[in-house]
Amino acid sequence: MAIASEQQTVDLREPSGWRRTKNQIATVGMWVAFAVMLVPLGFVLFTVIAKGASAISWQFLTGNIPINVLPVTFGGVGPAVYGTLVITGFASLMAIPLGVLGGIYINEYGGNQVLARVINFFADVMTGVPSIIMGLFIFTIWVLHFGYSGFAGALALACLMLPIVIRSTYEMLHLVPDSLREASYALGATKARVTLTVVLPAAIGGIVSGALLAVARAAGETAPLVFTILVTQTLNKNLFYGANTALSTLIFQNATQPYTGAQARAWGSALTLIAIAFILMIVARLVTARFARYDR
């Protein structure tokens, strides 16, 4: 403190005018960048709520899809809600366990082996593969042989989710301290037991929240479904046979319809879809806040 007061003759803290101005311009620029991002977000949320909220009702969420010319007061988008929930749910059932196991392999068994590093690297690359490629891929290996079905859509979404779950699981397991593992080995536990009863529970908060974010992303995807479920308007409860429908594909179809009723159904579906994604995201945040022991 004494030294600082002695140095008052040399004013180190006051940069010259232009340097200070430049600094202020830069700071303002960063805030402007943030504002630029907020504008479209606020704009799109406002539009979706303004145009979609009036459409939402119990009848809208459960009723059958009417023909496009009918106004939004007739029928609803029930089959699409059903399709989105069932297809995304089934995709999660496939992708989350496999993804967690893959993440366990990379972090617990792979060590520094080349194979584990290659898998980790390509899982990362796979998260960047466009979702439309997953749709085309399932089209070529599944739909061409077994036909369009909700299950094909679930396969495509699972391909999309798998690398995301693997990566987030790996990152969470990586945070678990080795002392926990060593303590369990010292008690004579096998590797599988250590992983399943000590390491995995220690990281479960982060893994669950990562998986939920993957589900949120998959629920909104359209491109993988367009090629695999062949959109229909009627309710199809059979996941494994026949065309199916989903909220995202319904929005895609109705967006270009000239009828106000069809467009209103698209806005209502958009609000439903955003609500599903937001709820999943908020649950993921709560899980992280409540259960995550090792935060990044």
Place this chain on the structure above:
Amino acid sequence: MSIATKADPALPAGSASPLTKRRPFGDRSFQVLCLAAGLLVLIILALIAISMTQQSTTWFTTAGWSGVFSTNWDPAHNAYGALPFIYGTLVTAAIAIVIAFPVSVGIALLLTEVVPRRFARPIVYVIDLLAVVPSVVWGLWGFLVLAPWLQKIYQSIASGLTGVPVLSTFFGGTSVSGTSFFTTGLILAIMITPIVTSLSREVIATVPTIDREGAYALGATRWEMIRGAVWPHSQAGVVGAVLLGLGRAMGETIAAALVIGSSATITTHLFNPGYSMPSVIANEFGEATVGEFRSALIGMGVLLFVLTIIINLSARAIVDRSARRSQGA
């Protein structure tokens, strides 16, 4: 015996018990299960490459190099040139990057250098909010709200610029439309901003505090500190983040399919309608029931796959190298 056990890669260090020769069956089968799940990634990627290439051979063999990379797209007369779509993909992704790069890096710097940590968290939540809005919702909004509104702005800009030499080639033109290259670029920019921001933020956060303090100790302002200490350190990583954003922008399908205008033309006029590879696949696939048409669309999927894989590989390599260098320093 002991040498053989040591060489066995299936026996990880922690569980190698010298008392028993073999690990219990459940333990080994769990490891095999995990390995199988991990290998699934490589299997899926290989299957994508094989099955899609197989389905597109008709197009590649009948059209040949000159046919694939021609501008002639006329499915009614069996002409499937992919050049307009490759051009549209590159142009819209470039517009998206030009817009998203300053915004993302600005927000990343704001979060790491300006805002205190406890205020940074809510901003991160807002960015995450942007990331979970589904692409089809951006498309719906872009098509029904943004495009009609932009049309008027485009028209006044285009008419104001007639005769101006360079600018009119990009922002002029006669068939100005609300659904255009530029609108698509804007929507893509919004969609890739969250990922570019969060990756840049991770990279910038690795800059050692001692570098920052050193710059401040020399009397630098915050901006000079960013220029002198943060930027040289995180440059490569930010470039990698931008490349990953570029890959995302190229593959974005549904939003682009709705707002790009669906016109297979190559033009320098950014306010004119165009087309891109993913959007043409999504829009035309229903009509392409058999033969070369479908083969051409899947072939464009292969081109897109190869393009995004190359971009992702190089981005990852750049990020990894810069991360390793910063750890070593």
